Amino acid sequence: MIPDTTYLNISQLVSPGGTGASRGSAMRDLDIIADAAIAVDSGRIIWVGPERDLPFKGFHEVDCDGSAVIPALIDPHTHAAWGGDRYDDFEARVAGVSYETILARGGGIRRTIAMTTATPAEDLYRLTRNRVERLQLGGAATVEVKSGYGFTREGELASLEAIARVAAESAARVVATLLIHVPPVVAGERADYLDMVCRELIPEVTERGLATAVDVFIEREAFTVAEAERIFAAARGHGLAVKAHVDQFAAIGGVALAIEHQALSVDHLEASGPGEIAALAASDTVATILPGVSLHLGLPAAPGRALIDAGAIVALGTDCNPGSSPLYSPQLALALAVRLNGLTLAEALTAATANAAAALGRFDIGRLAAGMHADMIVLDGPDWREIVDTLGGNVPGSLYIAGEEVW
Ligand code: NIG
Numbered sequence: 547m548i549p550d551t552t553y554l555n556i557s558q559l560v561s562p563g564g565t566g567a568s569r570g571s572a573m574r575d576l577d578i579i580a581d582a583a584i585a586v587d588s589g590r591i592i593w594v595g596p597e598r599d600l601p602f603k604g605f606h607e608v609d610c611d612g613s614a615v616i617p618a619l620i621d622p623h624t625h626a627a628w629g630g631d632r633y634d635d636f637e638a639r640v641a642g643v644s645y646e647t648i649l650a651r652g653g654g655i656r657r658t659i660a661m662t663t664a665t666p667a668e669d670l671y672r673l674t675r676n677r678v679e680r681l682q683l684g685g686a687a688t689v690e691v692k693s694g695y696g697f698t699r700e701g702e703l704a705s706l707e708a709i710a711r712v713a714a715e716s717a718a719r720v721v722a723t724l725l726i727h728v729p730p731v732v733a734g735e736r737a738d739y740l741d742m743v744c745r746e747l748i749p750e751v752t753e754r755g756l757a758t759a760v761d762v763f764i765e766r767e768a769f770t771v772a773e774a775e776r777i778f779a780a781a782r783g784h785g786l787a788v789k790a791h792v793d794q795f796a797a798i799g800g801v802a803l804a805i806e807h808q809a810l811s812v813d814h815l816e817a818s819g820p821g822e823i824a825a826l827a828a829s830d831t832v833a834t835i836l837p838g839v840s841l842h843l844g845l846p847a848a849p850g851r852a853l854i855d856a857g858a859i860v861a862l863g864t865d866c867n868p869g870s871s872p873l874y875s876p877q878l879a880l881a882l883a884v885r886l887n888g889l890t891l892a893e894a895l896t897a898a899t900a901n902a903a904a905a906l907g908r909f910d911i912g913r914l915a916a917g918m919h920a921d922m923i924v925l926d927g928p929d930w931r932e933i934v935d936t937l938g939g940n941v942p943g944s945l946y947i948a949g950e951e952v953w
């Protein structure tokens with residue numbers, strides 16, 4: 547095989563080691579090659595190694611100027627498709643009203659549902675696209691975007707259509723997830739709502755290829771374990787992967803259910819205890835932590851350290867959304883995971899790359915090795931640890947997606 551481009555003069559080429567998801571202490575195993583080069587053909591990496599061993603000469607060359615190169619970040623959890631804002635909720639929370647109380651009163655997620663469903667399709671597309679572009683400036687080449695503020699069949703389809711258009715028209719790799727977010731307020735309407743989700747929405751989303759996974763918010767103020775089980779069964783019956791928001795405020799059994807259904811990931815985990823940690827360590831389900839939520843809501847941080855010490859596969863996301871984590875920077879999520887969740891620098895990088903890919907069921911991104919897509923960040927300095935040390939701001943350097951420079 548012959549490259550179309552070689553990337554030269556790389557001080558450190560840094561990538562999570564191994565293949566597939568990295569578990570427990572293996573999250574600290576980075577492959578670091580000094581004075582390295584990368585060869586790329588048609589957007590895929592065909593060779594990495596020390597530059598002196600590069601077997602290809604005379605192809606298009608990119609001089610990385612003595613900088614470190616890392617895999618592009620992957621944000622496996624966002625709610626970037628929303629209309630309106632939650633500034634009033636934020637003021638109420640600062641004045642002492644809890645997130646759950648605001649939601650129980652019909653605010654919070656329900657307020658965003660009202661504002662999103664009142665947003666014209668073109669505006670929802672533009673808002674979603676702008677947010678995905680901000681997440682790219684924060685280092686992400688791949689961004690998962692959930693629906694979940696559409697609520698009705700029509701509303702959810704409209705959100706997924708906006709996400710599909712962003713996927714088609716932006717440079718980012720966009721992964722769409724159908725999120726079944728909150729049940730109807732009137733208890734008597736819950737069963738009909740679940741019927742609609744399982745018998746109409748999931749089949750239509752599958753048929754139109756609008757999402758690859760279904761996510762459910764399992765929580766006291768959202769869906770019960772029994773309700774989530776029905777949704778998971780419908781999703782899996784249609785060949786979709788499953789994911790869940792679990793243990794954000796209370797551990798009500800979502801982790802065990804999700805593992806039983808071979809979920810790709812369970813996300814949040816702020817309220818997880820030893821039982822949930824042990825169950826995740828014994829499973830292939832990725833534990834996705836979201837430090838922006840801890841910062842914005844003042845929740846205890848998810849037990850990232852304990853999960854890794856127990857042997858779990860830990861990933862990391864922004865949870866970019868208007869209510870619990872208005873965080874547009876995957877880089878800052880990476881930096882916060884070290885400060886708030888107790889990850890080491892190397893673990894945080896693995897969580898935001900190879901393991902974030904695994905949380906999306908993807909094994910062709912998140913590492914810099916032959917066969918992978920050439921999604922990478924050429925940093926602006928010689929030491930990769932800058933990306934974890936820095937607190938916010940756009941990531942300095944250049945982002946490449948499939949070998950093409952995006953910024
Ligand atoms: O991941 N917890 C549920 N869903 C979102 C919050 C959405 C919102 O507050 O609008 C989350 O935190």
Ligand code: FE
Pocket residue numbers: 623624625791865867
């Ligand atoms: Fe979320």
